[in-house]
Amino acid sequence: MHDIRWIRENPITFDSAIERRGLRAASDELIELDTQRREVQTELQDLQTLRNETSKKIGIAKGKGEETRQLMKEVNELKSKMLGLGETEKTLSAELNNLLSEIPNLPSHDTPSGNREEDNVELRVEGKRPKFRFEAKDHVTLGENLSGMSFERAGKLSGARFVVLSGPLARLERALASFMLDVQTIEYGYTEVAPPILVKDKALYGTGQLPKFASDLYKTTEELWLIPTAEVPLTNLVSNEILPEKELPMRVTALTPCFRSEAGAAGKDTRGMLRQHQFNKVELVSICHPQNSLEEHERMLGAAEQILKRLDLAYRVVVLCTGDLGFSAQKTYDLEVWLPGQNRYREISSCSNCGDFQARRMKARFRSGNEKGAQFVHTLNGSGLAVGRCLIAVMENYQNKDGSITVPEELRPYMNGLKFIN
RNA sequence: GGAGAGGUGGCAGAGUGGUUGAAUGCACUGGUCUUGAAAACCAGCAUACGUGUAAGCGUAUCGAGGGUUCGAAUCCCUCCCUCUCCGCCA
Known part of the structure; x- marks a missing residue:
């Protein structure tokens, strides 16, 4: 949410x-509406x-037992005037608010301009891709x-874009999640x-999914929504709070299932478990002082990268262009992991600095020392990492000629020492 | 889900229609005193918005939203939350 006073200036x-x-x-x-609103309000x-x-x-x-009829009459006249003005004020405020709530965050100056995925800028390429002396299979073939x-059994239960994992692969997924949480x-x-x-x-309004993106979400019959990412509950943890400055930065992480209706993604990534209606993700959220959000962003990127480094997976770091930037973000780094089965890099993490955009929507503030005013915090979120996609990456990068999968060193403690899945 | 009790400032806790943004205590901040500290004493101490160069002035806010009234923390309605008891349940 933008500050109308800032826009005015x-x-x-x-x-x-x-x-x-x-x-x-x-x-x-916006300014015209705001001017009207203020006039009416005054x-x-x-x-x-x-x-x-x-x-x-x-x-x-009345206390003195005096006549009050004339005064009552005056007040009643005032009241009828106020009624109309009150309505106008409400309408104008609502209109202004509706407009403001659907305007995305402003891209930071170092976010490159562009309107397509191809306009994203590659910053670095890390790690080395595996070389196979056979033709690499994709995770679907390997997994099946x-x-x-x-996917067939998942289809019986829930339809397309769901998967059932079982045996060592189910455990591998759990191992990955535990490993990520431990590192973070x-x-x-x-x-x-x-x-x-x-x-x-x-809560969804606070992080910016609502009101604009309701069609991407699942809603229950009880007025509650399934989260599309743990960014929502984690960031909203501080909504309507004034934190003491010494509690910043506040860093939280959670492993949760995420639910996305993937509206508008028809025909995209239909094979495999790359794009699911339900997936697990370890999310990182930082609530920090406005002065520190830039360095906190870099730190978070490092935390996400660490997982890929430890798993020895090749990846690249990309800065999203303005056209690819999420609604609430000022600047976003994507991590894209190398997938031999697709012969390309695919997104596995997205780390965003939202500045005070979400903080304003959810009224998350902090107060330094004894200063009077409270200021809005800055919020950042990032995947650390998407567990499902990481499973794909491990399977495809650690596959062997016979279709077995080597368990990465780092994960063996979480797999009861298992070295191969076959 | 049923029955009951309750939600007031950072905390505790008064206040049941009238000049109450809200007593009092604690906490906090500044000052006096003191070699220093404590104690004591004095003063200050909510948030948001509007208006103004500013000092200031004004409006709203006592869980949330409506309503009654000239006037609401106080009365009425709806909702939310907390606590106790009962039911159900991983």
Whole structure:
């Protein structure tokens, strides 16, 4: 959510930033609405002042046993005027709010312009891709041959875009998740959290999924929504709070299932478990001081990368262009892991700095020392990592000619020492 | 899910229609005193918005949202949450 006062003072900066996102300039319309709103509000408040004063007079007069009919008449006249103004004020506020709530965050100056995935900028390529002396299979073939991955059975239960893992592959998935959580908590100081995965619409509004992206989400019959990412419960942990400055940065992580309806993704990645309606993810969220969000962003990227490094998987780091940037983000790094089965890099993590955009929506603030005012915190979120996709990466990168899979060293302690899945 | 009790400032806790943004205590901040500290004493101490160059002034906020009233923390309605008891349940 943008600060209308900031827009009022920086209309040109605001417009050029949202234009980089491919949106039309909006400051004129917003400022006009806001001006009207304030005029009406001021007028209304003046009337309220008068009403309060007159009501007090009535109280005093009654106490003295004096006549109050004339005063009552005055107040009643005021009230009818106020009624109309009150309605106008409400309408204008709602209109302004609706417009503001659907405008995405402004891209940071170092977010490259562009409107397609191809315009993302590759920063670095890390690790070395495996070389196979046979033709690499994809995870579907590998998994089905190992009898540990069934899309058919998942189809019976839930339809397309679901999978059933079983045996060592199911365990490998669990091992990956445990490994990730251990690295993030022990080495990077994130606090493990087990949050609800059903949330109210307010929470989704806070992180920016609502009101605009309802069609990407699953809603229950009880007015609760399934989370599309643990970013939602983790970030909203601090909604409507004023934190003491010394609690910043607050770093939290959670392993949760994530649910996405994948509306609009028809025909995309239909094979395999790359794009599912349900998947597990270890999420990282940092709540930090505005001065530190840039370095916190780099730190978070490092924490996500660490998982890939330890698993010895090849990947590249990409900065998303304005057209690929999520609604709430100012700047996003994607990590793309090498998938031999697809012969290309695929997204496995996305680390975003949201600045104070989400904090404003959810009213998450901090106060330093004894200063009077509270300031909005900055929020960041990143995958550390997507577990399902990481499973794919391990399977495809660690496959052997006979279709077996070598268990990466780091994961063996989590697999009861198992070295091969076959 | 049923029955009951309750939600007031950072905390505790008054307040049941009138000049109450809200007594009092604690905590916190500044000052006096003191060699220093404690104690004591004095003063200050909510948030958001509007308005103004500013000092300031104003509006709203006593779980949330509506309503009654000239006037609501106080009365009415709806919802949320917490606690106790019962039922159900991993």
